[in-house]
Amino acid sequence: MYADPLDAAVPSRKAVLSGPLRAALLAQRGHLLSWVPISLAVGIGGWFALPVEPGATFYTFCAGAALVLAMMALRAGEAVAPLFWMMVLVLCGALLAGERAHSVAEPVLGFRYYGPIQGRIVDIDRSGSDKPRMTLDRVVLEDMRPGRTPARVRVSLHGDQGYTLPEPGLTVILTGHLSPPNGPVEPGGFDFRRMAWFEGLGAVGYTRTPVLVLAAAEEGQAGLAIFRIRVSLSAWVQAQVPGRAGAFAAAILTGDRSAMPREAVEALRNSNLAHLLAISGLHMGLLTGAVFAFLRGAMALIPWFALRYPIKKYAAAGALLVGAGYLALSGGAVSTERAFIMVSVMLCAVLLERRAISLRSVAVAATIILLRAPEALFSAGFQMSFAATTGLVAVFGLLRDNRARLPRPPRWLGPVIAVVISSAVAGAATAPFGAAHFNRIADYGLIANLLSVPLMGALVMPAAVATAVLWPLGLAFLPLWVMRWGLEWILLVAETVAGLDGAVTHVIAPGPLVLPCLSFGFLWLICWQGRGRWLGAPLVFVALVLWSLAERPSILIAGSGGLVGVLGPEGRALSKPRGDGFAADNWLENDGDGADQETAAARPGFSGPKAQRRTRSDAVTLLHLTGKTGAESFDGTCRANIIVANKELPPNACNVLDVLTLRQSGSVAIWTDAVPPRIVTSAETAGDRLWTR
Secondary structure, three states, rough: OOOHHHHHHHHHHHOOOOOOOHHHHHHOOOOHHHHHHHHHHHHHHHOOOOOEEOOOOHHHHHHHHHHHHHHHHHOOOOOOHHHHHHHHHHHHHHHHHHHHHHHHHOOOOOOOOOEEEEEEEEEEEEEEOOOEEEEEEEEEEEOOOOOOOOOEEEEOOOOOOOOOOOOOOOEEEEEEEEEOOOOOOOOOOOOOHHHHHHEEEEEEEOOOOOOOOEEEEHHHOOOOOHHHHHHHHHHHHHHOOOOHHHHHHHHHHOOOOOOHHHHHHHHHHOOOOOHHOOOOOOHHHHHHHHHHHHHHHHOOOOOOHHHOOHHHHHHHHHHHHHHHHHHOOOOOOOOHHHHHHHHHHHHHHHOOOOOOOOOOHHHHHHHHHEEEEEEEOOOHHHHHHHHHHHHHHHHHHHHHHHHOOOOOOHHHHHHEEEEHHHHHHHHHHHHHHHHHHEEEEEHHHHHHHHHHHHHHHHHHHHHHHHHHHHHHHHHOHHHHHHHHHHHHHHHHHHHHHOOOOOOOEEEOOOOOOHHHHHHHHHHHHOOOOOHHHHHHHHHHHHHHHHHHOOOOEEEEEOOOOOEEEEEHHHHHEEEEOOOOHHHHHHHHHHHOOOOHHHHHHHOOOOOOOOEEEEEEEEEEEEEEOOOOHHHHHHOOOHHHOEEEEEEOOOOOOOEEHHHHHHHHOOOEEOOOOOOEEEEHHHHHHHEEEHOOO
């Protein structure tokens, strides 16, 4: 009789797993759903970390290995089978990421373009420099075949733009500069090209000439109905509520933040209240919660109806419909989509008579998002939202399970304690991710949230619901007036807290292994059942140690060749006070430095005239030549170890990083404490991927 090798191995496997390990694995039954998004995330993260774009062989291997592991899982015992299924999900995560990256492929501009640009306005927002910005589709560029023309371009509007009011669906023509999406401002930094690839953006640029109308908005409104309603509603809200409170109201009602003053946004960030500005879980939860309570209360007032029908389920269904409408109206941003999915899972749990808030609900929401958009794994919104939600569910679940052992406070004190605990837990859970992405910690964020979040839930969002109800009656101005004063209070709190001494602690950027290690450690602590959960603590400790040991490059060179930064005793000194501002701001933030570019440029570190700046770091001397004057001053003599120029230099025997070289290498980081100095380019760290070609 034929003996299956797997069957022959079963006794030894059982012997190995018959002790504490088997018991630990069996203890995870009923909690395995939480590991589904974690396993997918491991596969997705591994795919994005590949240095070279994988080909058909890679995907064939992953699919075949997943199939083999699935077959092994079906034959394995109940203790071991979940391990095989987790490996299957890891491979599926890699396949999913690859499929997504290829499915969104669109042409990317391969050179710097200047000339006429035609397109239809499909989005309107503001750039990082606070300039109006349009996203165009149906793009037409001069002398460029349709197959090579980017599907979408994003153009910032500079200069006098009083001739045309940007409107959704409007087909416009302008003369502007376009270039491919920029790579990281330093090796290993945020890669805008990757984000642009998944957004379908093939070029970005600006114009200083007036934007002219080529076709009316009505001719290009197909598919933009919701967007047009959103823009109209935003304008109406700002007309009803003047000033920055109106801009704030428009942001939380429609997702349009284009009118928010830059200083107000900065104050919200520095007080840890920026989450109130973006439509996220808090807004969606408060809105659907208010609608659920209102509908259930209204139906409960009709006894014969309440006694005959499941009013709780009807209220949940109504709240779900309102949440879907809010998602559509707000433009469907990733953060709003994520919030809606999480709320939908919870409301569907009510419809199915299941526990509405649990780690299973969070896991289902995370799985849906990763299946739909694997690239969301790397966004600050995804990480912070799920960190906060997972932490809150875990802590309140722990309190619920141990309610009998805890002292019972007076009933009136319960809501206050809940707000304090939720604000503290959410702040602590999101702090590492906020610090990693934004290089800052709002030290008084808990105080600001305690003074603002209750008002947001008790006044602002109910007023938003009342605005929608009273709008058909022409009475929407009443709740908007109430909302205005609630938002003015929140802005006042933000400005006051942000203005306190020591309100912000600047944090150095972590290395590439810190966040994965930290995340997996925390998730292990929360999701693993039994004493083995404490194995997650060493991972968290290792992540914090790695973060504390993070080192910054001695010298940074911008990809344009127009800016150089060198670390000194007072922080990073910059070669010029203006120009390449995006790179300058990111370098200083990643250093954990709160200075601006002008302050950094005044630090000691560079000498020489404006077009010929010289610096020294350890044994490395660097000469930075800028503009036509700097390029003409170069006579071929190697006057420094490294010569950087934002213009093309003639052929020579020196170690030159001119504009042509830097276009190939991208930004450059140099560690001068090594012998010889260690030089790393963005091209090396980014690898050969779809979005880098």
